[in-house]
Amino acid sequence: MAASLNAFDDLMACQLQPFIQFSGQIGGLVQEQARLTMESFKEQRKFIEMASQMAKPANDVQLMQLLKPISQLITQIQEIKERNRKHEHFNHLSAIAEGIAAIGWVTVVPTPAPYVKEMCDSAQFYTNKVLVAFKDNPVMIHHIDWAKAWIGFLTELQKYIRQHHTTGLVWSSSSSQAAAPLPPPPPPPIGLDLGGKSAADQAMDDARAALFASINKGDDITKGLRKVTADQMTHKNPSLRLSSTVSDNEMKNLPISQQQQSKLATQLRPEKLCLEGRKWMVENFKNRHDLLVDDTYIQQSVNIYQCEDCILTVKGKVNSITLDKCKKFGIVFDSIVSFVELINCRQIKAQAMESVPTITIDFTDGVELYLGQQSLNAEIISSKSSSINVSVLAPNGDYVEHPIPEQLKSTWNGKGFHTEAISKN
Template identity: 45%
Template sequence: MSVQGFVDIIQGPLAQYLAISKQIGGVVASHSDIVHKAFQAQLDYITLASQSRQPTQNEQIALLLPTSEQITAIQEFREKNRSSQFFNHLSAISESIPALGWVTVSPAPAPYVQELNNTGQFYTNRVLKEWKEKDKKHVDWVKAWVQALTELQAYVKQHHTTGLVWSGKSAPTGACAPPPPPGCPPPPPILADMPETADASNDRSALFAQINQGENITKGLKKVTAEMQTHKNPTLREGPAPFKAPQQTIKSVGAPIDKPPSFVRDGKKWLIEYQKGNQNLLVENAEMNNVVYLYKCTESTVIVKGKINSITLDSCKKTSVVFDSLVSSVEFINCQSVQMQVFGKVPTISIDKTDGCQVYLSEESLDVVLVSSKSSEMNVLVPKGNGDFTEFAVPEQYRTTVNPGGSGLTTIIVENKG
């Protein structure tokens, strides 16, 4: 039943996702081929679990390798196609495909699948926003993928509530199983084959002669000094540190990819990626329909001259952006300790899954709309007019109650007075 339940997912919503991906074509279709391989690799793993005992950690590492390789390939494919018009499609899959790692999670793997599904929905929402008025295929594509992960969560909850069930008794076998351990060492040589060194009676005579030395038997012993005595040298009582065997860990799903820094202009897009400690990044001579996209930049500063369409900071840390004016918005996604300052106009500021964001506004931007979700430590600094700023914290805590009669909910901000 466990295996058949997973097959139903592959033949149901996943098959629909694959079919629509082929209709969209291009990188979306190519990406879906790798996704299909990842699910097939997991099917092989679940089938093995239904027939075998639970493997050792070393065996598990080898058995999970095919799935892990496909997940890595999915994420690397996204990285190679950042300039594609379907980048949000690729990101939706890449951010949520680690849900297949539920097989290593216990005691509650189903919530793990749900969490990864939610992570990908940030990008599926972008797909819906961009394509719902252009082409219905993309809306159906989103629904099929979200449904595949939703059914995966239900499957895990039903069949593997506390973790993957290994229901067999035999050792794991198959193409992906680790090689058997080396055979036993050869037996020791038989005593009969050893050369005779001396007669046993001679050995006993020599032994008794040593014992009969009397006081002379201790002449060859080394004298124990004070520093060798444990009661006079406490450090000797500590003993050697206990031996700890090196731990092997399963290859993490979706491991971060570190690449050389890049600063390129691709048509209307300015792509600034993997910058580290660079405080002199300058975007100038940009046009009003241009966008600036920062990805995985650390301890860097970007200055944007002139008026452009939008700026996005994705997975950046300790990075600042300073700009004149924007037509649309500035977005912070999955960032840590970031700052922005606007000298002109910015209509919207979006902060999502970000911890630590300082927003310096200008006089022209006091009518800005700030939208935040799943974020913390957000502060807006409003100019006083004398060069100083007044700092305001964006609320993070709310209190929700049910309206009388169950007609709805009422939510209010809970101010921190501490």
């Protein structure tokens, strides 16, 4: 692993340092972003060294905790770009913000180098604009050098990864030291309590209780059984054996309903909570009220698929959140750049702690949204959905519920039909 660290040191000295110097010549926000970029890769150097001395963390949550110092620096870099969209050097700021995501290669397996290539291409879209803007200005030649230095560093980072971490970050295989267990995440707000057991669940519990009660009878368990006569015993009546057997061919031809197939396929799907590129994937969880997505930044999205009876907390500002085929699911999120989307879901409770521009609800029944003061400007767009209620935080601290109309009235106006919602009274 010493060779890997030495190569990383060379990469920073020979490729990243010139970029920092050209950024200093430009100055201002570009220089500040470059400084944070250098700090980010210094932290990554520490992380690579740590990985050489310990076993890989047992789960993604622990891994993200170890990466928190890097994540916080990336967030600062992204925020500089987002807060300065009208800046004269916005293309510079965008190129750094796009390219810095390449630092996440340590979480990508089994092919981290192509991931870095993707981030490099995103950055090059903006560096090309810089090259075009300053190509005919000899006085501003350092802008040209700056753009080439940034893409050059990202390109060399790919080569470094291919040589030293071909299938992913190399962790120690001999060390027994593992990441310390993390404390449990804080519980979500009380408003997202998913409620008690359903009637079906209660019936199952009653049946299970009856079963255990009968087992606890001991020898008395056989007293209520009906006696089987000799003519009903298959070992004494061969004709019964012939009529009750099913051949192998018949077994193969027994139909499996589509519902059974779907249920079996669902049971076989593994649980997943991981970061794939810029997407957090949360899939196939059941009965988990402690799910947590942390250390996020604004270019990431969160995709939640086929989870049931769960609560998820999303920390930080992300681009978007999508729930698909979820049931009895609660989610608490901080801030959203673009949208939150609910598709093919049932019994969803969602709470926005900060801003969210748009919430779309399609083919979903039973939605409870909780909006705070910062999220009151949200646009709620629903189609083919029912039982949608939006609770708004009142000045006294209580939530006041407002139902979304489900009925529409269309009238002819001479040119076409005018459609309006019929509010519930």
